[in-house]
Amino acid sequence: MNNNDSFIQKLRSSGLKATAQRIEICKVLFNRDKTFHFTIYDLSKFLNKKISLATIYNTVNAFKKKGYLKEISINSDKSYYDTNVSNHHHFFNESTNELIDLHNKDVEKVKIKKNIPGKKIKSIEVLVKIENSN
Amino acid sequence: MNNNDSFIQKLRSSGLKATAQRIEICKVLFNRDKTFHFTIYDLSKFLNKKISLATIYNTVNAFKKKGYLKEISINSDKSYYDTNVSNHHHFFNESTNELIDLHNKDVEKVKIKKNIPGKKIKSIEVLVKIENSN
DNA sequence: TTTTAATTTATAATGATTCTAAATAAGTGT
DNA sequence: ACACTTATTTAGAATCATTATAAATTAAAA
Structure with missing residues (x-):
């Protein structure tokens, strides 16, 4: 089974048609060693x-909904996405607007001592903002 | 010293002219018991x-730069600001798009076991996403 | 009071994202 | 292989948040 076939399976298994565009996007996003942090641009x-830009938006939104991508919470004019959908955190380099993974093992378990009645915790995200240290 | 005077002092002390518009905005933002989470809207x-909307943007940006407001990191189409500029964290209610303060004392100190050479940590922000638990 | 630079403002411009609706193509059944 | 149905793609328009522009106003200093 070559790479394309695995993407076709992945798409079909989640009820998405395996179009040429989606396969092309899969190749850019998922044929990587390291996780990929990116904007639509x-x-x-x-x-x-x-x-087409519209298709890129459509596809990223579809992949996000299916859980193949994760949107990262930073205050920016544009959205950042991550191919690493597992539980983990980020450094954000404010000098370069660059994201760096911060794995769970590198953060001591975040313990929240307050709970909101009637709500359950969906995720806990840590964002470490960094800058040049000179 | 009435309230306006204290705002006038606050503005002047940071090199901002004490205009009627800025004082008006100060009253909305800072005459409160609890911290205020808000969008420009x-x-x-x-x-x-x-x-004028332009003035609201200008003023919020000026206050942010002077450290009177803090922008909160969530992935949203618009920016959220907080009148609580101290070190603290947030719950984000994804059902209602509402922010709730999460004080430092309610989060066990976040310990990062990784450092990025040549960079220093500017802030550590924890965002706890919540949703209805039914 | 005069002066000067900061501020306000309406409006235009920009940029990210979504919407629209017509053309195309995937997958299903024959 | 062929036709059919429905999802998808696409260019372009629309929308929304935010910033830029540039002329009029105003705060604060001289």
């Missing part, structure tokens, strides 16, 4: 005008 | 069309 540059 | 509703 970043992704569109990788795709090099081969795919 | 929220604030403009409180000000009830008395002040």
Whole structure:
């Protein structure tokens, strides 16, 4: 089974049609050793005008809904996404607007001593903002 | 010293001219018992069309730069601000898009076991996403 | 009071994202 | 292989938050 086939399976198994565009996007996003942090603009540059911007948005939103991508919470004018959908955290380099993974093992378990009645915790996200230390 | 005077002092002491608009905005933001979480849209509703939207943006940005307001990191189409500029964290109710303070004393100290060479940590923010538990 | 620079403002511009609706293509059944 | 149904793609328009512009106003200093 080659790479494309695995993407086709992945797409079909979640009820998405395996279109050429989605497979192309899968290749950019998931054929990687390390996790990929990106904006729509970043992704569109990788795709090099081969795919319409509307489709890129549609696909990223679809993948997010299916749990293949995760949106990262930072205050920015644009959305950042992460191919690492497991539980983990981030450094955000405010000098370069760059994200760096911060694995769970590198953060001592975050313990919340307050609970909100009638609500349950969905996720706990730690964002460590960093800057040049000179 | 009445309230306005204290705002005038506050503004002047940080090199901002004490304009009627800024004093009006100070009253909305800082005459409160509890901290105030808001968007520009929220604030403009409180000000009830008395002040131009451009001025509201300018002022919020100026106050943020001076450290009177803090921007909160959540992935949203708009920016959220907080009148509590001390070190603390947040719950974000995903059902209602509402923010709730999570004081430092209610979070066990977040310990980061990884450091990025040449960078220093500027802030550590914890965002606890919650939803209805039924 | 005069002066100067900061501020306010309406409006235009920008940029990210979503919407629209027509054309295309995937997957299903024959 | 073929037709059918429905999802998807797409260009372009629309929307929404935010910033820029540039002329009029005003605060604060001289």
